[in-house]
Amino acid sequence: MNILIVGGGGREHAIAAALKKSPKVEKLWCAPGNGGISRIAECFPVKATDLDGICALAEKLQPDYVFVAPDDPLVMGLVDRLNERGFKTFGPRANAAILEGSKAFSKGLMKKYNIPTAAYETFTDADKAIAYIKAQNQYPAVIKCDGLALGKGVIIAQNFEEAADAVKSMMIDGKFGKSGSEVVIEEFMRGVEVTVLAFTDGKTVKPMISSMDHKRALDNDEGLNTGGMGTIAPNPYFTKEIAEECMEKIFLPTINAMRAEGRPFKGCLYFGLMLTSEGAKVVEYNCRFGDPETQVVLPLLETDFVDIIEAVDSETLENLDIKWSENACACVVIASGGYPEKYETGKEISGLDENGQTSGAYVYHAGTKLENGKFLTAGGRVLGVTATGENLKAALDDAYKAVGKITFEKAHFRKDIGQKALSFDKV
Ligand code: AMP
Ligand code: GLY
Numbered sequence: 001m002n003i004l005i006v007g008g009g010g011r012e013h014a015i016a017a018a019l020k021k022s023p024k025v026e027k028l029w030c031a032p033g034n035g036g037i038s039r040i041a042e043c044f045p046v047k048a049t050d051l052d053g054i055c056a057l058a059e060k061l062q063p064d065y066v067f068v069a070p071d072d073p074l075v076m077g078l079v080d081r082l083n084e085r086g087f088k089t090f091g092p093r094a095n096a097a098i099l100e101g102s103k104a105f106s107k108g109l110m111k112k113y114n115i116p117t118a119a120y121e122t123f124t125d126a127d128k129a130i131a132y133i134k135a136q137n138q139y140p141a142v143i144k145c146d147g148l149a150l151g152k153g154v155i156i157a158q159n160f161e162e163a164a165d166a167v168k169s170m171m172i173d174g175k176f177g178k179s180g181s182e183v184v185i186e187e188f189m190r191g192v193e194v195t196v197l198a199f200t201d202g203k204t205v206k207p208m209i210s211s212m213d214h215k216r217a218l219d220n221d222e223g224l225n226t227g228g229m230g231t232i233a234p235n236p237y238f239t240k241e242i243a244e245e246c247m248e249k250i251f252l253p254t255i256n257a258m259r260a261e262g263r264p265f266k267g268c269l270y271f272g273l274m275l276t277s278e279g280a281k282v283v284e285y286n287c288r289f290g291d292p293e294t295q296v297v298l299p300l301l302e303t304d305f306v307d308i309i310e311a312v313d314s315e316t317l318e319n320l321d322i323k324w325s326e327n328a329c330a331c332v333v334i335a336s337g338g339y340p341e342k343y344e345t346g347k348e349i350s351g352l353d354e355n356g357q358t359s360g361a362y363v364y365h366a367g368t369k370l371e372n373g374k375f376l377t378a379g380g381r382v383l384g385v386t387a388t389g390e391n392l393k394a395a396l397d398d399a400y401k402a403v404g405k406i407t408f409e410k411a412h413f414r415k416d417i418g419q420k421a422l423s424f425d426k427v
Pocket of ligand 1: 225
C-alpha cells in the first residue's frame with residue numbers, strides 16, 4: 001500500500017513513523033513534510049493548504065490512501081476534493097471538520113445534544129460582546145475566536161480591561177483575520193485537562209490512550225498559550241471511571257449528534273476535556289490528531305495502523321480490536337527562542353545524526369529542514385524529543401537525557417513536562 005500524508009509537522013512525522021512500521025506499507029509520501037520526515041518518506045514541496053496542488057500530486061502519485069493531518073486543509077474541504085477524484089482518504093469531510101472550524105457550531109451542537117461544556121454566548125458585534133462581559137462581571141473570562149487560529153485564538157482575561165482588549169483585537173483589529181469576526185465568550189472552567197484522541201468511522205468510536213498537553217510556553221504553566229510544549233501518555237487523571245463517564249456523556253453523544261446532523265465524522269476526533277468538580281466537560285473539539293499529543297499516543301499503538309485506517313474507511317471499526325502498549329510515553333518540545341511570538345529560523349541543530357535522530361529517544365521533527373546534510377530550524381516548534389518507558393518517570397528521564405544532547409542557538413524547552421502527572425498520586 002502506498003500512502004500520501006498531507007502536512008509537515010511533528011504530528012505528521014509521528015504518523016509517518018507509525019505507518020512505516022506496518023508491513024503493509026510500501027511507499028510513504030509526504031507533502032510538504034520536513035527535514036526529519038524526509039528521512040522516512042519522500043517529501044514534495046506542496047503546501048497542505050494548496051488544495052489544487054495536493055490534488056494534482058495525488059493524481060501524479062496515485063496513492064492508495066491520502067492521510068490529511070492538519071486542521072486547515074480539512075476545514076477547507078481537501079477530503080471532499082480528493083474523494084470526488086476517487087481517492088480514499090483518512091480525515092473528516094468539511095461538513096464534519098466544522099466541529100473544529102467553528103467554535104460557534106461546536107458549542108451549538110453541545111447545547112442541542114446536552115454534551116457537558118462551559119456555559120457560553122456567541123457575538124458578531126464587538127460592543128454587544130463587551131457589554132455582556134461587563135454585565136457578567138466574572139473573571140477570569142474566556143474569549144475565543146470562532147475560527148482557526150493555530151491554537152492561539154483563546155484569551156483568558158483576568159479583568160475587564162484584558163477582556164475588552166481581547167474582543168477588540170479579535171473583532172475590530174482583525175488579529176486573527178476572518179476567524180475573529182465572531183467570538184465565543186464562555187465560563188472559565190477549573191480542573192485538570194486531558195486530551196483523548198479517538199478513532200471513529202461515524203458510528204463507532206474507539207478512544208486511544210489518553211494524554212496531557214502542556215500548552216503554556218513557560219514552566220509552571222506561565223507565559224502565552226502555544227500549540228503545545230510537551231505531552232505525556234497515558235494521563236493518570238483520566239481514570240477508568242472517568243473514561244466510562246466520558247464515553248457515555250461525551251464521546252458517543254458527539255458521534256451520534258454529528259451523524260444525526262447529517263455530518264458523519266470519519267477520522268480522528270480530538271476531545272479536549274476539563275475534569276471539573278462537576279464532571280468532565282469539553283473544552284474543545286479538534287477534527288484531527290493533536291500536535292504534540294500524537295507523538296506520545298501513536299508510539300503506544302500495537303495494532304497495525306493501516307488496519308485502523310481501512311476499518312475507518314469501510315466503516316467497520318466496530319469489528320476491530322485496537323491494542324495499546326502498557327508503557328508510558330513522554331515528548332518534550334524544543335522550540336525556537338521567542339515562540340509563540342517572534343523567533344528566528346535557519347539555526348543549525350547539533351546533536352542529531354544523519355537521520356535527524358539521537359540515541360535513547362525518537363526525535364520527531366516539527367520545524368526543520370535538511371540542507372547540505374545539516375538540519376536547520378525552520379519553525380516555532382522545532383523538535384519533539386520522545387521516549388517510552390515502563391512508567392512515566394522512566395520515559396521522562398530518557399526524553400530529558402536526549403534533550404540534553406541537542407542544541408541550537410536560542411533553543412527553549414520546558415523543564416517541567418510531566419510533573420503534574422507525576423504528582424497525581426499526591427492530589
Ligand atoms: P482551546 O484552543 O479552546 O483548546 O483553548 C486553549 C486552552 O485555553 C485550553 O487548552 C485551556 O487550557 C484554556 N481554556 C480554553 N477554554 C477554557 C475554559 N472555558 N476554561 C478554562 N480554560 C480554558
Ligand atoms: N496540542 C493541541 C492541539 O493539537 O490542538
